[in-house]
Amino acid sequence: xxxxxxxxxxxxxxxxxxxxxxxxxxxxxxxxxxxxxxxxxxxxxxxxxxxxxxxxxxxxxxxxxxxxxxxxxxxxxxxxxxxxxxxxxxxxxxxxxxxxxxxxxxxxxxxxxxxxxxxxxxxxxxxxxxxxxxxxxxxxxxxxxxxxxxxxxxxxxxxxxxxxxxxxxxxxxxxxxxxxxxxxxxxxxxxxxxxxxxxxxxxxxxxxxxxxxxxxxxxxxxxxxxxxxxxxxxxxxxxxxxxxxxxxxxxxxxxxxxxxxxxxxxxxxxxxxxxxxxxxxxxxxxxxxxxxxxxxxxxxxxxxxxxxxxxxxxxxxxxxxxxxxxxxxxxxxxxxxxxxxxxxx
Numbered sequence: 037x038x039x040x041x042x043x044x045x046x047x048x049x050x051x052x053x054x055x056x057x058x059x060x061x062x063x064x065x066x067x068x069x070x071x072x073x074x075x076x077x078x079x080x081x082x083x084x085x086x087x088x089x090x091x092x093x094x095x096x097x098x099x100x101x102x103x104x105x106x107x108x109x110x111x112x113x114x115x116x117x118x119x120x121x122x123x124x125x126x127x128x129x130x131x132x133x134x135x136x137x138x139x140x141x142x143x144x145x146x147x148x149x150x151x152x153x154x155x156x157x158x159x160x161x162x163x164x165x166x167x168x169x170x171x172x173x174x175x176x177x178x179x180x181x182x183x184x185x186x187x188x189x190x191x192x193x194x195x196x197x198x199x200x201x202x203x204x205x206x207x208x209x210x211x212x213x214x215x216x217x218x219x220x221x222x223x224x225x226x227x228x229x230x231x232x233x234x235x236x237x238x239x240x241x242x243x244x245x246x247x248x249x250x251x252x253x254x255x256x257x258x259x260x261x262x263x264x265x266x267x268x269x270x271x272x273x274x275x276x277x278x279x280x281x282x283x284x285x286x287x288x289x290x291x292x293x294x295x296x297x298x299x300x301x302x303x304x305x306x307x308x309x310x311x312x313x314x315x316x317x318x319x320x321x322x323x324x325x326x327x328x329x330x331x332x333x334x335x336x337x338x339x340x341x342x343x344x345x346x347x348x349x350x351x352x353x354x355x356x357x358x359x360x361x362x363x364x365x366x367x368x369x370x371x372x373x374x375x376x377x378x379x380x381x
Contacts, residue, residue: 177244210260222275224288230261289352311362
């Protein structure tokens with residue numbers, strides 16, 4: 037029987053030289069040089085790293101290869117050494133996998149340098165879309181997914197490095213829009229724009245922003261478009277709530293209900309003004325009753341008024357308890373005044 041050939045031991049310096057040459061060539065390829073690895077070169081790299089990872093002590097160089105993966109060439113080294121080290125050295129010692137190590141190296145060396153430029157570019161594209169321009173949503177999603185993935189299961193990078201700045205920009209963007217629209221547009225037109233903006237922001241979340249951003253994003257938009265100018269919209273003399281009630285603009289009233297339902301105490305404002313309006317109309321009828329020849333005319337007008345605003349509460353305000361209460365109190369006040377007035381007829 038032929039004597040078995042003893043396998044050659046790969047020394048540390050010898051092995052690192054082979055790996056270094058492979059890394060240098062790969063870098064040239066990644067930079068666009070017209071090179072490629074031959075079968076022999078690839079085989080030599082894999083076999084060298086395998087032997088260095090599996091040789092018996094004192095020639096097991098797994099610790100040195102793992103440490104090299106933490107260097108500036110770490111991600112490239114991982115391409116060849118990851119499988120061997122992960123299965124043997126790393127698994128036995130409970131160390132982070134080379135994939136995770138490479139990811140952390142990239143985060144510390146590349147991501148930290150580029151995150152601000154990437155963030156600003158994404159926010160600029162979002163604002164362009166808000167202005168009606170076309171943008172590549174798929175590209176945007178890929179970039180934003182990276183802000184999430186760089187956290188390796190934690191959202192702090194997405195939140196701190198992108199979301200906070202995006203929300204601040206969103207507030208500033210809609211503050212500018214609102215200050216212009218509130219001067220130029222009627223209350224119904226303003227509400228149409230506000231509703232459309234909220235719809236489009238929800239679409240942005242579904243297309244490329246992280247779902248965790250939705251509530252915070254909508255809160256910023258609602259605050260700038262609705263909260264800041266709530267009283268100014270409602271009290272608009274020519275197109276505010278009283279004008280909409282007077283002219284029976286049910287579609288606009290329904291939209292107002294939907295929008296003000298989204299903001300803190302928004303429906304309280306609308307319900308209180310609704311009560312004031314109904315009470316005022318009732319008092320007009322009471323004053324007219326003083327000149328009426330018969331109380332029957334007054335009763336007919338009150339019945340008609342009651343039917344009108346009952347349908348408003350039902351159709352426009354979804355039978356919300358605030359409006360039911362406001363309506364009831366308005367008519368109680370009106371009936372009390374009416375009884376006093378009719379008693380004098």
